[in-house]
Amino acid sequence: MDVDRSKSFDADDSFKLLGSEIRLGIVRALGETWGPENRDPVPFSELRRLVGTEDSGQFDYHLGKLRGTYVRRTEDGYRLTYPGVRVYQTLEAGTFNERATVEPFDLDATCFGCGSALEASYRNHLFRIACGSCDRQYYKYFLPPGQVTASPVAELLDTLDTALRRDLAAVVSGVCPSCSGAVELAVGPEVGCVFDANDVLDVAASYDCTLCGSHLESTVGGALVAHPALVSFFYRRGVDLSDRRLWTLPFVHDESRTTLRSTDPVRAAVTARCDGDELSLVVDGGLDVVSVEGAP
């Protein structure tokens, strides 16, 4: 496969291009105009009207600066390029400018360590689920402020659960959910920097993107939540795992359900229970399931 990178340019320059109110106005106007009802490019005069710039020459100058990076000119007008779409989406989600804080509130779920109620809170762009009593941390995860301020609590918790499952599915498959780069994964007693602080897990999984540096961690049970053997074990017994939120699943968060059997080679077993039956999945250091024990 031949890859041509000759049209790439400096990352610093690409951000500098956005340093103008008119240029951000152009990105916003093109993003807002485009939708299911309208896929047409926006003509110059219409775009200038939407941005509200009187001076045609000044507007043309700024539009020219965006052309080729964030904006593409076609015969019928202008549209956003893919980087332009990403800038528009980030602006709309409030990631760069909005700030929101949600004080801790109780969830309808209990801590597997001490039995107290779990609490959720939001601060510094991170949604956190933790135990209010023993301070055990379950999740600390990015959600955009725009989503947090717009959603009722139940919807927000569903969003978090879905985002976690989506990102877990990606990293377990070796793909970064942020940039689609290659992910290096590790399973063992000495991996990660978040769960270790809790001092309760014998073994965890961590995922590092080799392209953007994104870092994620999960329990071994969390990494297996979509594994067909586990999904069908529960489904046969009338439980649809996708209906349960991750922080309520014992095989994901009860540390007594995950055992480090050996370190060289790494073997970790996760045990699920349902209707008096038991199923254990044994994984190696690359998260591959090497054996399935118990009732199917």
Ligand SMILES: [Zn+2]
């Ligand atoms: Zn607790």
Ligand SMILES: [Zn+2]
């Ligand atoms: Zn990445």
